[in-house]
Amino acid sequence: MKVLKNNSGFTLIEVMVVVIILGILATFVVPRLVGRTDDAKIVKAKVDIQALETALKLYKLDNGKYPTTEQGLNALISPPESGDAKNWREEGYLDKKTLPKDPWGNDYIYLSPGLNGDYDLISYGADGMPGGEKENKDINSWEID
Numbered sequence: 001m002k003v004l005k006n007n008s009g010f011t012l013i014e015v016m017v018v019v020i021i022l023g024i025l026a027t028f029v030v031p032r033l034v035g036r037t038d039d040a041k042i043v044k045a046k047v048d049i050q051a052l053e054t055a056l057k058l059y060k061l062d063n064g065k066y067p068t069t070e071q072g073l074n075a076l077i078s079p080p081e082s083g084d085a086k087n088w089r090e091e092g093y094l095d096k097k098t099l100p101k102d103p104w105g106n107d108y109i110y111l112s113p114g115l116n117g118d119y120d121l122i123s124y125g126a127d128g129m130p131g132g133e134k135e136n137k138d139i140n141s142w143e144i145d
Contacts, residue, residue: 016054017095023047027103038126038135041103045123045139048100052076052108052121053141055093062087066112066119073099073110102139104128116142 027044055076060066063085067075071082076093079085094100102108102123114120121141125132132138 012054012058013095016051019047019054020051020095023051041126041135042137042139044103045125046144048102049108049121049123049139049141049144051094052100056119058089058093059085062089067110069111073108114142116140 023044026047027040052073056066059076065084067073067080067085068082071080074080075085075088077097077099078092079088100108104123104126106124106128109122109124110119111122112119119141123139124130125137125139126135129136130138
């Protein structure tokens with residue numbers, strides 16, 4: 001009697017790729033259909049932050065801790081120079097070998113340890129400054145559902 005194994009299912013990387021594709025589609029398609037560019041940029045920033053959170057969790061699984069503030073998000077695309085990431089993946093933790101910018105062209109802010117958890121990820125919005133309202137409002141990892 002021959003037993004066949006069914007190994008169907010999705011890997012975490014496949015799910016991450018789908019989330020990133022949906023974020024990109026939301027950035028380009030939604031504004032053209034609805035005419036709400038600012039809202040689409042906010043959604044894109046939230047999707048980016050969630051993708052970065054997934055990559056940070058994978059980093060922690062491999063290395064036992066999150067990258068420090070000094071190592072920053074660069075630790076997701078290249079091994080930290082401090083050498084405390086002994087199990088760092090050769091392919092990195094992001095599909096692209098570059099860090100995403102927020103939809104307004106600014107770097108995401110990363111703090112670890114964070115003021116609101118193990119780490120904080122922040123986009124300062126359209127104005128690139130802390131605080132603000134509407135399109136200038138900060139998008140914080142700890143506030144995303």
